Amino acid sequence: MIRHQPRLRALLSAGITLLLIMGLIASQWLLGDTPQQMQFDARLAPPSLAHWFGTDALGRELWARTLAGLSISFWVGCLAALLSTLIALSLAALAALSRRLDALVSLLIDTLLSVPHLILLMLIAFALGGGTQAVIIAVAATHWPSLARVLRAELLHLRQAPYVRISRALGKSRWFVLHSHLLPHLLPHCLIGALLLFPHAILHEAALTFLGFGLSPSQPAVGVLLAEAMRYLTGGYWWLGVFPGLGLLIMVLCFARLGSNLRRAL
Amino acid sequence: MALDVRLINFITQELAQGIAKRLARLTLVLLCVALVSFGLMMASPIDPIDAYLGPQMAQVSPEQRELIAQRWGFDAPPVVQFSHWLRQLLSGDLGWSHVYNQPVSEVIGQRFQRSIALLGGAWLLSALLGFSLGVVAGAKEGSTLDKIISTYAYITASTPAFWLAILAVLLFSVFLGWTPTCCAGPTGILSQQVSLAQRLHHLVLPIATLALLGIANITLHTRHRMLEFMRSEVATHAFAQGASRLDVAWRHGIRHACLPAMTLAFASLGELFGGSILIEQVFAYPGLGQATVAAGLRSDIPLLLGIALFTALFVSIGNLMADSLYGVIDPRIKLGDL
Numbered sequence: 204m205i206r207h208q209p210r211l212r213a214l215l216s217a218g219i220t221l222l223l224i225m226g227l228i229a230s231q232w233l234l235g236d237t238p239q240q241m242q243f244d245a246r247l248a249p250p251s252l253a254h255w256f257g258t259d260a261l262g263r264e265l266w267a268r269t270l271a272g273l274s275i276s277f278w279v280g281c282l283a284a285l286l287s288t289l290i291a292l293s294l295a296a297l298a299a300l301s302r303r304l305d306a307l308v309s310l311l312i313d314t315l316l317s318v319p320h321l322i323l324l325m326l327i328a329f330a331l332g333g334g335t336q337a338v339i340i341a342v343a344a345t346h347w348p349s350l351a352r353v354l355r356a357e358l359l360h361l362r363q364a365p366y367v368r369i370s371r372a373l374g375k376s377r378w379f380v381l382h383s384h385l386l387p388h389l390l391p392h393c394l395i396g397a398l399l400l401f402p403h404a405i406l407h408e409a410a411l412t413f414l415g416f417g418l419s420p421s422q423p424a425v426g427v428l429l430a431e432a433m434r435y436l437t438g439g440y441w442w443l444g445v446f447p448g449l450g451l452l453i454m455v456l457c458f459a460r461l462g463s464n465l466r467r468a469l
Numbered sequence: 470m471a472l473d474v475r476l477i478n479f480i481t482q483e484l485a486q487g488i489a490k491r492l493a494r495l496t497l498v499l500l501c502v503a504l505v506s507f508g509l510m511m512a513s514p515i516d517p518i519d520a521y522l523g524p525q526m527a528q529v530s531p532e533q534r535e536l537i538a539q540r541w542g543f544d545a546p547p548v549v550q551f552s553h554w555l556r557q558l559l560s561g562d563l564g565w566s567h568v569y570n571q572p573v574s575e576v577i578g579q580r581f582q583r584s585i586a587l588l589g590g591a592w593l594l595s596a597l598l599g600f601s602l603g604v605v606a607g608a609k610e611g612s613t614l615d616k617i618i619s620t621y622a623y624i625t626a627s628t629p630a631f632w633l634a635i636l637a638v639l640l641f642s643v644f645l646g647w648t649p650t651c652c653a654g655p656t657g658i659l660s661q662q663v664s665l666a667q668r669l670h671h672l673v674l675p676i677a678t679l680a681l682l683g684i685a686n687i688t689l690h691t692r693h694r695m696l697e698f699m700r701s702e703v704a705t706h707a708f709a710q711g712a713s714r715l716d717v718a719w720r721h722g723i724r725h726a727c728l729p730a731m732t733l734a735f736a737s738l739g740e741l742f743g744g745s746i747l748i749e750q751v752f753a754y755p756g757l758g759q760a761t762v763a764a765g766l767r768s769d770i771p772l773l774l775g776i777a778l779f780t781a782l783f784v785s786i787g788n789l790m791a792d793s794l795y796g797v798i799d800p801r802i803k804l805g806d807l
Contacts, residue, residue, distance in 0.1 A: 313494070314501040317781045317788070321743035325765045326777060330509035406629050410747055413631050414762050429632060433751065437650055441639050448632030455627040 213468035216461040223457055227274040237264060238271040238423045247435070250442050257442035259431065265442060269450045272425040275418070276451065279339055280405040286343035287404070288350060288397040292389065295354035296381060299362065308355070312348040320345055324407060328416040338417045342404045350396040357392060361385055391469055398462035402455040409451060425451045491792070495785050502781040503774075507554065510770050511547050518543065520768035521567060558778075564771030568763050573775040576760060581779075583653055584756035586672055588745055591679035595741075596734040598680065599687030604726060606688065607695020608718035618688065626685040630744045634678045634751035641674055648674045651753035675752045679744050683737065690733050694726040728795065735791035739784040 242262035250257040256265035298308040315323065324341045331337035361367060362385075370380050411417040412426025420427050425447045432443035518537050519526050529537075538544045542553060557564070563573035606618035625633075642650040649655070653671050654663035698704055699722065707717045746758035753759070757776065764772040 310497065310501060313498050314505060316739070317498050317785045318502055318506075318777060319739040319742040319746075319780050319784060321746050322761060322777055322780055325761065326506055326509045326773065329515070329765050329768075329773070330512045332514040402627060406627075409629055410631060410743075413747070414750060415766050429629075429635060432635065436635065436638055437643060439643055441643075444632075444635040444639055448629060448635065451632065452624070452628055455629075456624065459623070459627050 209464065209468040213461070213464040216457070216464045220457045220461045223454065224277065227270065227277055230270045231274050234267050234271060237267040239263065247440055256446040257440075259428075259443060260435065265428075265446055268423040268428055269425070269447045271423045272428055272447055273450050273454055275422060275424045276405050276408060276454065279335065279342070279408045279418075280401050283339045283342035283346070283404040283408065284397045284401045286339065287346040287400055288393050290343060291347040291350040291354055291396065292393055294347065295351045295358055295389075296385075298351075298355045299358040299381075299385075300377065305355075308351070312351060315345060315348050320407065321410060324411050325414070325416050328411060333416060333419075335418055335422075338408055338411055341411070342407050345407075346400050346403055350393075350400060353396065354389060354392060357389060358385060361388060395462060395466050395469065398458065398465060401462070402459045405451070405455055405458075491789055495789065498785060499778065499781060503555065503558070503778060504551070506774055506777045507551050510774060511550075513768075513770075515768045517541070517768075517770060520770065523567070554774075563775040563778075566764070566769050566772040566775075568767050568769040568772060569760070573771050576772060577757065577775055577779050580755070580757040580760045583754070584745060584749070584758065586668075587675050587679065587749070587754065587756060588741060590672065590676040591683060591745070592734070592738075592741055594676065594680035595683030596687060596730070599684040599734075600691050600727070600730045602684065603688040603691025603730065604695055604718065604723060607692040607699065607726070608714060608722065610696055610699065615692075619692065622685040622688040622692075625682060626689065628682065630678075630682050631747040631751050633682060634675075634748045637674055637678045638751060653755055671754075675748050675754055679741070679748050682744055683741055686737060686740070687730055687733055691726045691730045694729055695722050698722050698725040731794055732791040735787045735794065738787035739780070742780055742783065 240263060242258065242264075244262070245254060245258050246262045247260055248254045248258045248262075254264060254266075256269060258264055259268070294308050294311075298305040318326075323345050327341035327344055328337045331340060367380055367384055370384060371377075408417060409424070409426040409429075412424050413430050414426075415430065417426060418424040420430075428447040429444065432440070432447070435443050518534055518541075521537070521541075522529055535544075542550060545553070554564075561574070563577070565571075566573045566576050569576045602618050602622075606615040606622075609615060638650055641647045649671055654660060654667055695718065699717070703721060704717050707721065708714075712720075742758070745756065746761055748754070749756045749758035750762055757779075760772065761776050763769070764776060
């Protein structure tokens with residue numbers, strides 16, 4: 204039934220994602236400082252009824268740390284995707300304004316796309332000295348090119364639309380046309396673009412943090428949890444490595460499905 | 470005869486022009502990469518003198534610092550520093566890596582030799598497997614096989630690369646004990662004495678993990694192309710003539726889908742390299758990716774810049790190949806568009 208109704212599918216995945224977000228926000232309130240509480244009588248305890256996901260080397264509850272890590276990822280991802288969309292939108296608008304700016308923007312896009320994402324992320328995080336802010340800026344600064352390309356193509360196409368040409372012929376300025384005709388048309392593209400950027404942003408944030416360039420090791424971010432788990436892998440403490448990554452996978456999957464379902468529905 | 474000669478002349482001229490245009494663009498982009506990465510390094514709050522001195526930082530007086538700054542040219546304005554660096558770069562001198570205590574070009578050369586086995590193996594495997602899975606899934610939309618393959622591709626597309634590597638280490642190295650947990654050879658043996666079999670044994674798991682991640686993208690893309698083709702008029706016509714689904718997919722669909730898949734394979738080299746950084750880190754494989762992380766964490770600026778430029782060249786050549794292949798495989802695409 205559902206598979207043939209794109210709108211229903213989109214609604215369904217939106218509902219699931221919303222539930223996930225609400226759960227994460229609620230957990231932030233309910234958890235308090237559980238993610239950092241150490242229990243020295245229960246170090247490296249395997250998953251059980253008392254310790255759902257097991258505990259780490261300092262006896263901290265892994266389920267609480269995973270939830271806390273996911274909400275950090277969520278906020279970082281949100282901010283980065285938003286910032287990235289803003290950059291893409293403004294650069295696409297600039298590119299549509301004049302030929303020279305267009306050439307400049309496309310050179311910038313080519314430059315950014317020719318360096319592997321992760322290396323560029325490292326360079327930017329290095330330049331900003333690490334930390335949460337640096338990660339957000341780095342992720343935002345590297346993820347806009349693909350969306351900017353889509354928006355630019357859409358803008359160039361729209362510029363030839365009859366209503367835009369009539370508006371121009373009637374003597375309206377470029378800026379007027381841009382913000383009252385073109386931008387409203389682009390907003391749905393931006394929304395979907397941001398949603399599709401979001402999973403990439405989260406994955407790259409986690410990767411950067413895992414390598415040691417991102418969030419500080421004192422925060423229970425997913426990348427930090429997995430980097431800590433690396434030290435205990437050979438001891439067979441599997442839960443440290445499995446659960447945080449599984450949580451991240453589920454969150455990314457939810458958002459990726461929402462993005463592609465929405466794109467199909469609109 | 471005369472027409473043929475003229476045509477050939479025309480084509481070679483067009484081709485040469487296309488290639489010249491591409492190369493000019495490549496140079497410009499690389500110059501921009503150099504400028505951007507140099508600018509980022511200049512903006513970094515990490516003091517290059519501190520990074521150079523390392524733990525001896527405390528034993529150096531301010532006067533000596535000034536001397537070091539003068540010796541390395543840190544007191545010159547950024548533009549002068551950049552032009553100096555660029556001139557050295559053009560003469561083939563990438564600088565000195567203080568982490569490895571070797572010239573940067575040597576570090577990159579040695580490390581890349583180890584990484585190329587990992588990258589190449591994973592690249593070939595993911596391209597071939599990804600393409601065939603995509604064809605199989607796209608040939609019959611909605612079949613059980615299609616559902617399994619697409620679900621698999623959607624899930625791996627959202628999987629963090631390093632997490633998959635951690636799972637692989639846990640399962641195959643720790644619990645099953647089939648493969649070693651680290652490095653490019655057994656510990657305690659000189660790298661020259663490691664046999665080919667040992668080398669492969671250490672490479673199997675990293676290659677498999679990296680390939681597993683690369684497959685998703687190509688599979689989804691190829692599947693999409695195949696679906697598109699199976700709904701097209703050409704396919705309908707073939708069906709009407711009595712051709713079976715297998716026949717249509719095998720004879721026509723593959724040709725339709727192979728070009729975009731190949732382009733994607735070449736265009737995804739950057740992604741592949743990014744994945745290899747994470748996977749080398751998890752498997753402690755001493756390749757270029759691990760050197761990148763070490764350079765970044767220990768502020769080895771010349772090495773970091775060198776790697777950024779090198780990978781940009783690597784990715785750009787991949788893109789160039791992707792574009793050129795288009796013209797070679799599909800002659801309908803005009804040479805002038807190269």
